[in-house]
Amino acid sequence: MKQVSSKLAGLTLAAVSLFAFAACKPETEEPPQGDDTVYTVVAPDGAPALALVNAIEGGDEMFDFSVVDSSTIQTYVTGEDPSADFCILPINAASKLIGTGEVYQMVGTVTNGNLYFLSAEQNDDLTAGNLSTLIGKSVGVVQLTNVPGLTLQVVLNKYDIPYSIVGNDEEKKEDAVNLIAFDAANVTPAGGCDYYLCPEPAASTKVKGTASAAKPFRIAGDLQALYGDENGYPQAVLVAKRTVLESGTEAVETLVSYLEESESYLASVQPETVLTALDGVRTEGLAASFNANNLTNTVIANCSVRFTAASACKDTVNAFLEELIAVNATAASAVSDDFYYIA
Numbered sequence: 188m189k190q191v192s193s194k195l196a197g198l199t200l201a202a203v204s205l206f207a208f209a210a211c212k213p214e215t216e217e218p219p220q221g222d223d224t225v226y227t228v229v230a231p232d233g234a235p236a237l238a239l240v241n242a243i244e245g246g247d248e249m250f251d252f253s254v255v256d257s258s259t260i261q262t263y264v265t266g267e268d269p270s271a272d273f274c275i276l277p278i279n280a281a282s283k284l285i286g287t288g289e290v291y292q293m294v295g296t297v298t299n300g301n302l303y304f305l306s307a308e309q310n311d312d313l314t315a316g317n318l319s320t321l322i323g324k325s326v327g328v329v330q331l332t333n334v335p336g337l338t339l340q341v342v343l344n345k346y347d348i349p350y351s352i353v354g355n356d357e358e359k360k361e362d363a364v365n366l367i368a369f370d371a372a373n374v375t376p377a378g379g380c381d382y383y384l385c386p387e388p389a390a391s392t393k394v395k396g397t398a399s400a401a402k403p404f405r406i407a408g409d410l411q412a413l414y415g416d417e418n419g420y421p422q423a424v425l426v427a428k429r430t431v432l433e434s435g436t437e438a439v440e441t442l443v444s445y446l447e448e449s450e451s452y453l454a455s456v457q458p459e460t461v462l463t464a465l466d467g468v469r470t471e472g473l474a475a476s477f478n479a480n481n482l483t484n485t486v487i488a489n490c491s492v493r494f495t496a497a498s499a500c501k502d503t504v505n506a507f508l509e510e511l512i513a514v515n516a517t518a519a520s521a522v523s524d525d526f527y528y529i530a
Contacts, residue, residue, distance in 0.1 A: 227273070261280060281426055297425050326339070353367055
């Protein structure tokens, strides 16, 4: 009996020791992603959000979509514990915030430019062959100091066309294109410029709104075509956390498949469907960029939603970033090779 009691006591102590060891053992790895993992997908309101409509309408419970204020998009990919598993943001912002590739990598481009020239005067439509006729003329630019204005300057540089940034009251130069900053609300046929550069949907809204005016606006040029690439320029990109890319292969493949189909999906979808999809995931209280008055099939097409994998557009993105930096050294940053996710 004493021997049996002694053995039982030994077994009990061993069990207690094993329990204590398991309880104190530190967790050094995150648990593996399971089938029930929900991935957060964030995009700024406006043209970039259109890229998600096909995925939103797919109803895949694997994803939690959010359309947020464009001025806050950087907060979802920065900080000690960034909240977005996947995020769409402008390429220049991505280059500056996460260009090292340490936390996020670029999966691909999703939009390729939505900037158009307007004119209410008897001016020629702008093409690669006559862009030099802008010299001596004035161009009102919506968001002159941001990507729209920077991209216009990139295009003028491509064609070796001199330009000058001038104030509304400054004397115009005869030997350069005069670029003048304009708020979209102030772009009117009576605004005093020969041309205006506006993003969609503002461009189409201006054309529609001035149709009965004495000098109505018309679309007088496509900056994407003038950039010199049939695919436009890399405007917004999809990035993903490296941890997701490494452990959530199914999620990555599923979301990419939706994005690959976005161009054809948006070519046939009704604007009402797009509005409903975006309204369902937009931050409460955020004023929508698109509404029933300004979203048409033409506007959707003009937003150039098209997915190109990082492996196929790496050189194009690097070249565009170099061009932006040449215009303004603080506008973008060169990125590491690790920034690109090569599947």
